[in-house]
Amino acid sequence: MTANVQTPPAPATKTTWKLDPAHTLVEFSAKHLMITTVKGRITDIEGTIHSDEKNPQNSAVEAVLKAARLDTRTDQRDHHLRSVDFLDVEKFPEIKFRSTRIEGSKERFKLTGDLTIRDVTKPITLDVEFEGTTRDPWGGERVGFSAKGKIDRRDFGLTWNQALETGGVVVGNDIKINLEVEAIKVD
Numbered sequence: 469m470t471a472n473v474q475t476p477p478a479p480a481t482k483t484t485w486k487l488d489p490a491h492t493l494v495e496f497s498a499k500h501l502m503i504t505t506v507k508g509r510i511t512d513i514e515g516t517i518h519s520d521e522k523n524p525q526n527s528a529v530e531a532v533l534k535a536a537r538l539d540t541r542t543d544q545r546d547h548h549l550r551s552v553d554f555l556d557v558e559k560f561p562e563i564k565f566r567s568t569r570i571e572g573s574k575e576r577f578k579l580t581g582d583l584t585i586r587d588v589t590k591p592i593t594l595d596v597e598f599e600g601t602t603r604d605p606w607g608g609e610r611v612g613f614s615a616k617g618k619i620d621r622r623d624f625g626l627t628w629n630q631a632l633e634t635g636g637v638v639v640g641n642d643i644k645i646n647l648e649v650e651a652i653k654v655d
Contacts, residue, residue: 481522485611485651487515487531493648494533498621499640501632508540508549510563517611517651524574529567529581536561553628560586574598579615585624592617594647609653617645 489512497507515531536557540546550557567581568591575598583592599612621627621643630638 482518482520482526484654485517485519486654487513487517488610488650488652489513491650493646495646495648497644497646498642501638502636502640506540506545508538508546510534510538512537515565515651519611524577525570527567527570529565529579531565533563533565534561535563535585554626556586565592572596583619583624586626588624590619590623592619592645594645604652611651611653613647613649615645615647615649619643619645 492513494510494513495507496509497505500506510533512534513531515529518528520526535555536550538546538549538555540549549555552559555563562584564584565581567579569578569580571578571580577596577598578593579596580591580593582589594615594617596613596615599614601609601611604610620641621639622641628639632638
């Protein structure tokens with residue numbers, strides 16, 4: 469007679485974190501009239517981080533931003549950015565990101581993924597810094613990251629512009645992206 473011996477499953481190494489929109493900042497900036505930088509943010513964001521402590525390269529990130537919730541502190545500019553000239557939020561209400569590769573150490577790494585704007589998907593690589601973990605006053609565990617990257621808006625069909633008499637254009641093509649992310653551990 470033989471007995472089947474079952475080995476207990478290995479402890480899970482993946483942790484799921486949900487982005488906390490109240491403590492996550494998605495900021496973008498572009499040159500205006502070639503002489504100054506205008507910044508804005510998107511305030512409605514949802515997302516998940518699946519971190520693998522033993523094999524960080526197996527971690528993954530997904531996020532969805534509501535394009536209509538952009539804010540540059542100027543109503544007229546916000547309406548123009550939401551229009552068909554730029555994001556066309558009526559037809560394309562979401563901006564999406566899905567990671568495809570992670571390289572580097574736990575403290576500093578490159579996060580590459582597919583960014584989708586106006587149904588155009590292009591790769592982007594973000595330089596990410598791990599800010600740490602902590603417990604909040606309500607017993608939850610939190611994690612923080614900072615990230616920076618850059619895209620050329622024309623790659624996503626955002627081509628509206630106007631030439632200036634003095635040379636240059638109204639809106640620069642390079643869009644800088646800055647993120648401050650806080651996420652809550654999902655039990």
